[in-house]
Amino acid sequence: MKFLKKLQTRWKVDDIQQVLVILLVFSLTGSSVVMIRPLVFQWVGVDTETSWLTRWLWYILFIIPAYQVLLLGYGWLFGQYHFFARRYQKLLSLRFNSSHK
Numbered sequence: 448m449k450f451l452k453k454l455q456t457r458w459k460v461d462d463i464q465q466v467l468v469i470l471l472v473f474s475l476t477g478s479s480v481v482m483i484r485p486l487v488f489q490w491v492g493v494d495t496e497t498s499w500l501t502r503w504l505w506y507i508l509f510i511i512p513a514y515q516v517l518l519l520g521y522g523w524l525f526g527q528y529h530f531f532a533r534r535y536q537k538l539l540s541l542r543f544n545s546s547h548k
Contacts, residue, residue: 460530469530472521479521480514487513 454466484506488494493505515535522531 458530465527465530468525469527472518472525472527472531475521476514476518479517480510483513484510 448463451463451466454460454470455463458466458469460466460469487509488502488505491505491509493502519528519531519535522528
């Protein structure tokens with residue numbers, strides 16, 4: 448419970464149940480990405496014979512954005528869209544602000 452309370456404070460959410468739902472959303476998103484990666488790789492023709500660089504490029508181009516979309520989608524389904532949208536906006540602002548320094 449101490450760990451969940453820390454997350455509640457850090458994430459600035461109302462209660463432990465909301466923390467549990469957010470953790471569920473992260474879990475579902477990660478599991479979904481693990482399940483769709485082989486399908487995406489098969490669709491684009493990436494296999495064990497493909498160079499590591501090509502595999503990483505496809506991973507970055509498709510899997511990472513898919514994770515973000517799934518995270519927002521699951522967040523919406525479980526009533527936590529605003530939590531994940533805020534975090535996503537913060538992440539984007541950090542990326543773009545750091546490139547202008």
